[in-house]
Amino acid sequence: xxxxxxxxxxxxxxxxxxxxxGGGIATTIVFPIYWMIITGLRPQTETFSSTPKLIPTIxxxxxxxxxxxxxxxxxxxxxxxxxxxxxWEFKRKSDLWFWIISNRFISPIVVVLPFFLIAINLQLVDxxxxxxxxxxxxxxxxxxxxxxxxxxxxxxxxxxxxAVDGASIIKTFLKIDLPLVFPSLSVSAVLIFVSCWNELLFxxxxxxxxxxxxxxxxxxxxxxxxxxxxxxxxxxxxxVLPIILFTAALSRNLVRGLAMGAIK
Amino acid sequence: xxxxxxxxxKLPTAARLLLYPSVITLFIIGxxxxxxxxxxxxxxxxxxxxxxxxxxxxxxNYVTVLTSPExxxxxxxxxxxxxxxxxxxxxxxxxxxxxIYNLKSPSLSSLLRVILVLxxxxxxxxxxxxxxxxxxxxxxxxxxxxxxxxxxxxxxxxDQRAAFIAIIILDTWQWTxxxxxxxxxxxxxxxxxxxxxxxxDAGTGFNLFRYMQLPFLLPGFTALLILRTADILKMYDTVYxxxxxxxxxxxxxxxxxxxxxxxxxxFDIGLGSAQAILLLFICIGLSRAYIKIFYREIQV
Numbered sequence: 052x053x054x055x056x057x058x059x060x061x062x063x064x065x066x067x068x069x070x071x072x073g074g075g076i077a078t079t080i081v082f083p084i085y086w087m088i089i090t091g092l093r094p095q096t097e098t099f100s101s102t103p104k105l106i107p108t109i110x111x112x113x114x115x116x117x118x119x120x121x122x123x124x125x126x127x128x129x130x131x132x133x134x135x136x137x138x139w140e141f142k143r144k145s146d147l148w149f150w151i152i153s154n155r156f157i158s159p160i161v162v163v164l165p166f167f168l169i170a171i172n173l174q175l176v177d178x179x180x181x182x183x184x185x186x187x188x189x190x191x192x193x194x195x196x197x198x199x200x201x202x203x204x205x206x207x208x209x210x211x212x213x214a215v216d217g218a219s220i221i222k223t224f225l226k227i228d229l230p231l232v233f234p235s236l237s238v239s240a241v242l243i244f245v246s247c248w249n250e251l252l253f254x255x256x257x258x259x260x261x262x263x264x265x266x267x268x269x270x271x272x273x274x275x276x277x278x279x280x281x282x283x284x285x286x287x288x289x290x291v292l293p294i295i296l297f298t299a300a301l302s303r304n305l306v307r308g309l310a311m312g313a314i315k
Numbered sequence: 316x317x318x319x320x321x322x323x324x325k326l327p328t329a330a331r332l333l334l335y336p337s338v339i340t341l342f343i344i345g346x347x348x349x350x351x352x353x354x355x356x357x358x359x360x361x362x363x364x365x366x367x368x369x370x371x372x373x374x375x376n377y378v379t380v381l382t383s384p385e386x387x388x389x390x391x392x393x394x395x396x397x398x399x400x401x402x403x404x405x406x407x408x409x410x411x412x413x414x415i416y417n418l419k420s421p422s423l424s425s426l427l428r429v430i431l432v433l434x435x436x437x438x439x440x441x442x443x444x445x446x447x448x449x450x451x452x453x454x455x456x457x458x459x460x461x462x463x464x465x466x467x468x469x470x471x472x473x474d475q476r477a478a479f480i481a482i483i484i485l486d487t488w489q490w491t492x493x494x495x496x497x498x499x500x501x502x503x504x505x506x507x508x509x510x511x512x513x514x515x516d517a518g519t520g521f522n523l524f525r526y527m528q529l530p531f532l533l534p535g536f537t538a539l540l541i542l543r544t545a546d547i548l549k550m551y552d553t554v555y556x557x558x559x560x561x562x563x564x565x566x567x568x569x570x571x572x573x574x575x576x577x578x579x580x581x582f583d584i585g586l587g588s589a590q591a592i593l594l595l596f597i598c599i600g601l602s603r604a605y606i607k608i609f610y611r612e613i614q615v
Contacts, residue, residue: 065420072414073423077430080492083445084433086456090448128340131333141326147338149606154345155542156602158549160570161591164577164584165348165355188344191337220329249438251552252570256578266440270556273444280448287441298436302429306496 091285114264118247121186129194137202154192177259190243197239201232265290352588360585376589389572408494416502431492443556446485475565501535
């Protein structure tokens with residue numbers, strides 16, 4: 052046993068300080084998440100209020116619908132636009148690109164104030180529609196930003212060959228370029244889904260009960276001095292755990308996609 | 316709209332069909348509400364007094380905002396946060412990236428890289444709630460650990476400076492791993508031969524980092540600087556869940572402040588809109604400057 056350990060250590064040349072540092076990083080990151088799960092599972096001895104209010108599963112179902120639809124809509128709208136921006140030169144293209152990307156810089160509070168007034172007048176408050184639409188303000192720029200590079204990586208000659216064969220622009224896009232970027236689109240899709248899933252400010256102001264989202268529900272357990280830690284952390288776990296597992300499973304692709312978008 | 320003026324080179328109709336849906340959507344949901352906000356910002360518009368006439372005030376709301384110490388205080392807090400948190404995250408991210416990049420054990424390095432992804436997925440609201448648990452003055456783990464070094468329990472949510480430090484720690488916990496991941500990806504780009512040649516010239520250790528690896532990290536730093544600045548200016552969720560801007564206004568970042576004016580007790584949407592539009596100008600100015608400085612060379 053001892054010999055085995057020593058030989059394997061020698062082979063990989065991991066030093067003791069490296070293991071200590073790695074352990075420190077891992078603990079710092081994982082411990083809060085671990086503690087959230089444990090607190091959520093702990094029996095509710097300290098809460099004297101009647102039965103702890105379990106969140107109805109239907110809440111999360113509705114919330115999944117909002118995040119999924121927003122992601123799909125953003126991909127349907129954003130990917131073709133990214134294709135055009137990657138392939139064609141036209142006047143004021145850089146202005147258009149800048150405007151689309153700069154939406155990422157705009158604080159949601161700037162958007163939500165007028166959106167709230169409009170939603171009240173159109174009686175759209177607390178509907179899926181208003182959430183799906185307002186989530187496009189950050190989702191479309193995100194798709195465009197990530198997808199432009201993916202289309203640019205495809206040689207232009209492929210498109211030109213298709214044009215020579217008589218394929219129309221839309222057909223070339225659908226039949227040739229789109230399938231080529233499809234694998235990397237999953238990265239955009241996951242990232243957008245996560246941002247919609249995690250969003251608070253829009254949901255807090257534009258939903259009441261029917262279209263309420265996970266973060267708003269989790270916040271609801273915090274009122275004044277009486278914080279119901281158990282249910283709050285149980286809800287938090289239900290909100291966070293699926294996407295953590297999801298992103299961890301896809302982490303390799305996800306990091307590549309994120310970094311590609313970031314470092315060009 | 317501007318596209319139609321373009322005469323040459325002309326975009327084929329089919330390409331327009333692909334481009335316009337998202338442009339039009341963004342225009343409707345991005346620009347139209349902003350124009351409406353400009354209109355509202357010139358009115359006496361309080362939702363709590365819905366049936367009173369919405370008197371035209373001209374630029375009065377803007378004057379109120381610009382002369383209000385609270386608005387400047389919120390901006391000061393936001394930029395202080397930015398100036399402390401961003402360098403902290405970049406430096407720690409670089410150290411972690413270099414450490415993981417130099418690890419000789421592939422299993423340890425890939426395990427750490429999976430762990431680094433986790434905080435990115437955690438809902439920021441829930442990061443704030445977790446902060447309440449961890450920084451709790453009675454049973455929180457932070458005070459427990461501090462007690463070993465002989466530090467008295469800190470009232471994280473009652474002390475102004477402590478609360479501000481706590482939100483910086485929460486943001487750093489969540490986003491340093493992201494910085495590290497982007498920087499690891501930048502280091503991976505360095506070709507092995509270049510690195511070997513560099514070892515001959517620059518030696519190892521700090522010199523190797525300074526002359527060989529740092530230049531490759533610059534695009535990553537630029538991207539992180541832009542993305543994280545935008546995110547910190549928008550920051551709301553974590554802080555709202557953790558402290559609601561308190562104690563007092565110690566952690567009231569500008570988004571929380573505008574939210575309190577627009578949707579708080581008075582529901583003064585007119586005033587809130589004026590603040591939001593001023594914030595928009597700051598965001599646009601800053602993003603223009605950033606992109607001018609850093610993205611000059613990039614052809615779109």
